[in-house]
Amino acid sequence: MEEKSEILDAMNETVEMNNTLLAQVKDIVYNIRTEVKEIQPLKENVEKLKTELSRLKRETKKFEESIKHPKKCPTCGKPLLPEFKVCPYCGENIKLLPEPLIALKDYK
Numbered sequence: 609m610e611e612k613s614e615i616l617d618a619m620n621e622t623v624e625m626n627n628t629l630l631a632q633v634k635d636i637v638y639n640i641r642t643e644v645k646e647i648q649p650l651k652e653n654v655e656k657l658k659t660e661l662s663r664l665k666r667e668t669k670k671f672e673e674s675i676k677h678p679k680k681c682p683t684c685g686k687p688l689l690p691e692f693k694v695c696p697y698c699g700e701n702i703k704l705l706p707e708p709l710i711a712l713k714d715y716k
């Protein structure tokens with residue numbers, strides 16, 4: 609009888625230890641889940657920012673191109689022949705505007 613109760617005690621201890629470990633594991637899993645939930649929207653925001661950034665990069669490049677190649681209309685971006693004084697697409701007066709002014713107009 610004595611021996612059996614010792615074995616039972618030992619078993620009981622083991623079960624309790626397992627329960628404590630299990631509770632700890634549950635806590636950890638819960639914490640990880642919470643963190644993942646917090647990270648998810650951040651990830652989406654980063655993706656949105658990436659898209660926005662590449663869009664801005666494209667627009668900056670387009671803008672730089674329009675300054676580098678004045679033979680395109682600065683207002684509508686359509687290609688122009690060198691002898692054109694007025695854009696046939698949007699009516700922009702090209703020859704009268706000095707280049708820095710064209711660039712400033714684009715910023716509006």
Ligand SMILES: [Zn+2]
Pocket residue numbers: 681682683684685686695696697698699700
């Ligand atoms: Zn134009």
